[in-house]
Amino acid sequence: MRIQTILKQNKMKTLNIKKFAVVAILLGVFGFAFTAAPDRITVKGSDTMVILAQKWAEVYMKSNPNAAIQVTGGGSGVGISALINGATDIANASRKMKPSEKDKLKARYNTLGVEVACAKDGITVYLHPSNKVKELTIEQLGKIFRGEIKNWKEVGGADADIRLYGRENSSGTYVFFQENVVKGDYASNCQTLPGTAAVVNAVKKDANGIGYGGAAYAEGIEICKVKQDANSPGYVASAETIAKNQYPISRYLYMYLKNRPTGAMKSYIDWILSPEGQKLVVEMGYFPVK
């Protein structure tokens, strides 16, 4: 009899906890199931894309006064991390999302993300205008940035040490240039700078400097022609050379989203891909996707 009473009491307690747990979980589900979509769009990521993204936002907000778009840089890796941890709606990236980043997105949001190729870019090699060297092969560039070629005279220039300027490892440009040109580790004396504009400025001031970055930033410096190999002609990044796949280090620029865009976000993305949005791509020194 006593045992039955104890069992009954325990059963009561069990039922209460069970009820509490089920009610709490269901309340949570229904309470949060219909969370409203944000009115504000935040964009974060690639420094290469930041001037283009700011221009898009500025022009779009003029014709759509209800839209509030906030754009910041930080690098492709920073943008993708922000997308994964919910700190941004759009991640701008000058490289593709890595499988490890996709796995994080899967784990956190149960989606694979949405990739929107929104522009093209040619990674440009910057030289000081006084530099006698005017063109380099991919192999020579690789050797220079790996630290295997240390003096300009080894590639037909003056007898002077080569000074390297590059991006931080959170930058998509850093990763793309490493994978497609450096094909190894950057030399330890390569100075990392926070943004393409900083790389351009450093090369402007350094007669023996060399740097890389987006084509849109190449102002007031010498653009080095890039050759696929010693027997190929050298090209600079232009709409024509990129469209014809002649320029050897061109790439797509992407916007990554967690989910398929809807509402205000969809309208914005559609506008970016429209002739009006793509016209701004050209105006800002990038290359259109279509």
Place this chain on the structure above:
Amino acid sequence: MKRLSLIALMLIFALSYNANAQEASVNEKLSEMNDKVNGLTERLATDEADLQKLTKIKVSGYIQAQYQNYENLNTQPTNFLSIRRARLKFTYETADGIKFVLQPDFSPGAIALKDAYVILNDRWTKSFSLWAGKFNRPNYEVEYSSSQREILERSLVIRTLYPGERAVGAKLEFNPVNVPFHLQLALLNGNDGLTIANSAGTNLNTNENKDIDNYKDIMVRATYNLSLGSFGGLDFGAHGYFGSLKSNALKTLNSDYTTIKDVKFGDAVKRNWIGGEFQLFADILGGMSLKGEYIAGKNATIGYSPVAAVGTTAAAPGVANFQNSFAGYYIYFIKNLGKKNQFAFRYDYYDPNTDITGKDVTIAKYTSADATNLKNRVSGKSDLATSTFGFALHHYFDDNLRISLNYDIVNNEKVGTTAGVSNLMENYTKADGTVVKNGLDYSKNVNNNLLTLRIQAKF
């Protein structure tokens, strides 16, 4: 007039001397500054190089603190607060594709080494990597970090087959560039987390850093990520475990409790199983996923040999090795609720003995012919299947902080009755120490439900 001219001349001379002296002083200062800037630039370059080395060291970690309420009558205390995990992970990635990982787990009063491995990445094809040390066994739920897991604990089948998740060994990974195919092939000691008892009940497998026998186990896992366009993606794959443990007994009993065969000491007792897995990710209403895995095969428990009488110590019979056919599976449904919340449901099932049903349990089919040398082994609680319905709700304050409420409803396979009395009952002990005789009746469901409220902080 002459005097005036002389004064003017002297003034011009004095001014020009002063100007020259000033110019010399400015040049000197400029040169000094230039030297200082050059010195600073040099120091900056050295500091930057040093800093770059430091950026190769990454430290991450997480702490999980929780409150749990057990409904099992045999669990005392029924509710308590605890630290489930307090981990720090150190990763050092060298420039030439070598990665070192060290992860200790701190719990009150103990520190345990969870991960300690080195990864050598192939620099040429960038597709292969070789792992050596102690790392997670290649299985989806094992490799899925507890800091991300949607139902707070792994499924029972995984916890049973891969106790402690990690194993000491070597692993070759093949991740071809631009092909979403992944292959893992591991060679493991195979004794990690297992209990191999002797006649006194002492676990012989206590050295986690050394194999207990000469048999090595092989694990293989292959997965493919299939894109389903704008709908989402499907990852699917299979894994297999092919291993053995050294026999310490002279007989091996099958889990049908009928088939028994003679073996020699040192013979291999096989532990083989295979499994299939899938993870479907769909971009529907903010993101959802469906994940599942099915595993079946034969596992084994090692027995021990009889002990001969020595002096006044009586002879003790041995216990046969036990090879059980098992099957288990789990299926998850996970739905994101806005940006900050997530709901998860999982059903998991594990039958440790597919050769007999619950109704057969405790009905002895095998009786030792020689009770001096071999203990009788009858079926019991360890042969009963368990199914669990798990519900969880997570709130992410930000990337670092998650609070989770999880409720598991656990059901056991039922045993039969004889003349209205359950074939399997157990005592339980109350909080005051009173033993309740036959208070747990396995012909009915024995309440094992569990409520967990967990807060997790990671960085």
